[in-house]
């Protein structure tokens with residue numbers, strides 16, 4: 087591989103005296119930097135010609151993997167396609183150049199957008215009000231739990247400091263509860279992957295007056311619909327606690343059913359997941375929190391203004407482009423795609439829980455365990471075939487979890503290509519396990535040492551070659 091293209095920092099490509107920039111004419115006049123703030127020595131900037139700079143960054147961008155470059159079946163993350171029109175809308179200068187402290191009568195369009203998006207989300211979820219302040223799903227969980235905590239306190243019910251969380255829950259659920267100062271009561275899953283009602287009953291009997299809420303994801307993180315929600319909600323409400331819905335998996339429910347109708351009192355939506363904002367790089371996100379009528383006065387101040395406003399614009403553009411009629415197709419198509427992939431692979435990958443799944447499903451590694459090829463190996467080998475790895479080793483219910491969420495956007499051809507690659511890897515595991523165990527072979531960087539990287543993170547680059 088050409089080291090010049092892949093291995094170097096822009097600083098290493100620097101040659102003293104090379105130039106390749108042209109600045110636009112200064113139309114602002116000059117401004118004298120105060121004496122004490124001026125640098126004493128020149129900044130150490132790379133000196134490169136324009137073509138070197140263009141190649142460097144273009145090649146770096148080619149090493150990146152995103153929804154726009156290939157299939158990205160990362161379970162639980164809903165890596166759906168983000169329509170380009172969303173970006174155009176979010177970049178409209180009339181919105182982008184707004185200042186949050188502008189007089190209200192100059193931002194009526196932005197205020198209308200917030201109101202209309204709130205109304206749409208209420209219609210889709212059955213909630214009565216939303217706050218857009220939270221910056222992400224986890225931030226929404228914290229905000230929602232603060233609403234619940236405020237609700238109990240305001241009633242003088244000060245002993246409710248525990249939150250029931252299923253053992254299949256996303257790690258952010260117990261983490262958010264802890265940040266909110268609440269303790270966790272873990273409720274077990276049955277062999278079918280659903281909340282164990284008997285265990286829940288026991289917890290409610292033992293801890294009733296101390297329980298603030300139960301947090302649930304539905305469909306849960308195994309991609310299974312929690313069919314006993316009415317009984318669960320009755321148990322939880324019966325002891326005076328509230329029901330919290332983690333809306334990260336709202337996608338398959340879109341237009342099909344609503345958490346508000348199932349007895350949930352408070353919820354968040356991951357706008358960046360379900361309503362299409364690019365989020366592979368970790369942000370920006372938005373985790374609006376919805377509540378049923380009567381709870382809106384308990385919204386806390388968790389950020390200034392309306393949070394990440396540009397994400398709201400993308401979400402609203404996405405909703406308008408689908409419209410009332412087509413938004414109802416999102417969920418069923420996501421479910422169809424997931425079941426198609428699952429059924430096409432379950433003879434070679436271990437499917438611990440049979441039956442219809444929702445938008446995602448979990449395999450417990452390869453069916454043939456005798457080869458020693460692990461879920462990690464399969465995920466690494468998928469990179470060689472040009473696919474992003476699925477979510478692996480989550481949920482924690484199985485040893486070799488491999489979680490696939492194809493989303494509603496993918497064509498039959500793409501799904502068939504992925505299925506063929508997964509079957510090919512299963513073949514390789516049988517005939518040439520070393521090939522899979524040492525994968526990836528076709529990426530710029532091979533297998534990294536995860537443990538070393540976690541224990542000894544090196545956050546600075548090696549000494550620059552020019553200084554050696």
Ligand SMILES: *Cc1c(COP(=O)(O)O)cnc(C)c1O
Pocket residue numbers: 162163222223224225256258259303307332334335356371373
């Ligand atoms: C993604 C996710 C979260 C956390 O959302 P962020 O926006 O990443 O903070 C919580 N719960 C589930 C089930 C998720 O998939």
